[in-house]
Amino acid sequence: MSSRRSRSMQSGSSRITEDQITDLVSKLQRLIPEFRNRRSDKVSASKVLQETCNYIRSLQREVGDLSERLSELLGSLETDSDQASIIRSLLM
Amino acid sequence: MTLARDTAMKNPTNSLKRRFSLKFLKTLVRIRKSRPPPSPSASSSWEIRWRAQKIKLAAYSSMALSVGSKRTWSRALTMKLRATMGNRRWSSWKGSKKMTKRRIVAKKNMEKRHLEKDMNSGLQQLRQLVPGGESMDPRSLLEETAHFVRCLETQVRVMRSIVEGFPC
Numbered sequence: 001m002s003s004r005r006s007r008s009m010q011s012g013s014s015r016i017t018e019d020q021i022t023d024l025v026s027k028l029q030r031l032i033p034e035f036r037n038r039r040s041d042k043v044s045a046s047k048v049l050q051e052t053c054n055y056i057r058s059l060q061r062e063v064g065d066l067s068e069r070l071s072e073l074l075g076s077l078e079t080d081s082d083q084a085s086i087i088r089s090l091l092m
Numbered sequence: 093m094t095l096a097r098d099t100a101m102k103n104p105t106n107s108l109k110r111r112f113s114l115k116f117l118k119t120l121v122r123i124r125k126s127r128p129p130p131s132p133s134a135s136s137s138w139e140i141r142w143r144a145q146k147i148k149l150a151a152y153s154s155m156a157l158s159v160g161s162k163r164t165w166s167r168a169l170t171m172k173l174r175a176t177m178g179n180r181r182w183s184s185w186k187g188s189k190k191m192t193k194r195r196i197v198a199k200k201n202m203e204k205r206h207l208e209k210d211m212n213s214g215l216q217q218l219r220q221l222v223p224g225g226e227s228m229d230p231r232s233l234l235e236e237t238a239h240f241v242r243c244l245e246t247q248v249r250v251m252r253s254i255v256e257g258f259p260c
Contacts, residue, residue, distance in 0.1 A: 020231060021230065021231065021234070024231065024234035024235060024238070025234065027234075027238055028234060028237060028238055028241075031238060031241050031242065044210070045210075045211050045214075046210040046211050046213065046214050048214075049211060049213075049214025049215060049217070049218060050213075050214050050217075052214070052218065052237060052241065053214065053217040053218060053221055055241065056218075056221045056222075056237075056240075056241060056244065057221070059241070059244040059245065059248055060244070062248050063148060063151055063152070063244075063247065063248060063251065064144075064148055066151075066248065066251040066252060066255055067144045067145070067147040067148035067151065067251070068140070068141070068144040069255050070120070070144070070147050070251065070254065070255060071140045071141070071143040071144035071147055072140055073255065073258045074120065074123065074124045074143060074147075075136070075139065075140055075143065077124065
């Protein structure tokens with residue numbers, strides 16, 4: 001039995017340590033464009049989580065904007081035109 | 093788990109991008125053929141917004157279906173979207189939000205005692221943003237978030253390239 005004081009949490013059958021949390025948080029940090037170039041020890045976990053939330057929201061906004069643009073573009077396609085057949089050929 | 097399968101579970105791949113692109117494009121073709129319900133206030137800008145909403149739902153559902161059932165977030169999102177789109181086949185599917193009282197208490201204890209208190213606010217927001225997040229323990233939430241973010245990025249990249257590739 002290790003005498004190291006690892007602060008562990010129990011969730012049913014799985015034990016999770018603070019190291020694992022730190023590890024996962026730094027994994028997230030590497031995904032966020034805001035932090036990609038910074039050294040991990042300079043950013044707090046709570047800042048990483050906050051920026052992750054901001055990043056997710058901005059991605060979702062972008063999905064909405066791109067959907068609007070796609071809708072406009074689709075609406076401007078004439079039926080059975082060359083453009084429509086290009087789209088169809090993309091699926092072949 | 094083999095290393096290959098473990099990696100595939102963790103990171104979105106090029107094959108995911110292809111599966112998503114194909115599914116999404118096919119749905120776009122279907123959407124283009126569809127017409128909005130007739131309405132006295134219908135205008136072309138209203139039709140554009142109506143179609144944009146369908147496209148947005150198609151993007152999320154294509155991605156969730158392409159990821160399949162191996163991620164909690166993709167299962168949760170698929171169920172949520174089916175409810176939104178009113179698909180009667182799935183209305184009786186109860187889903188996995190089986191959060192027993194014991195798990196709720198355990199989760200709260202974890203967050204109060206062992207995690208930095210200032211992470212709680214971030215975790216709480218993530219629970220709202222990541223599909224199925226409400227019933228995840230903190231470790232799963234962080235893992236699912238990482239995968240979810242990468243899939244969202246893939247989705248945005250593909251949609252952007254479709255928009256840019258549009259003949260005009």
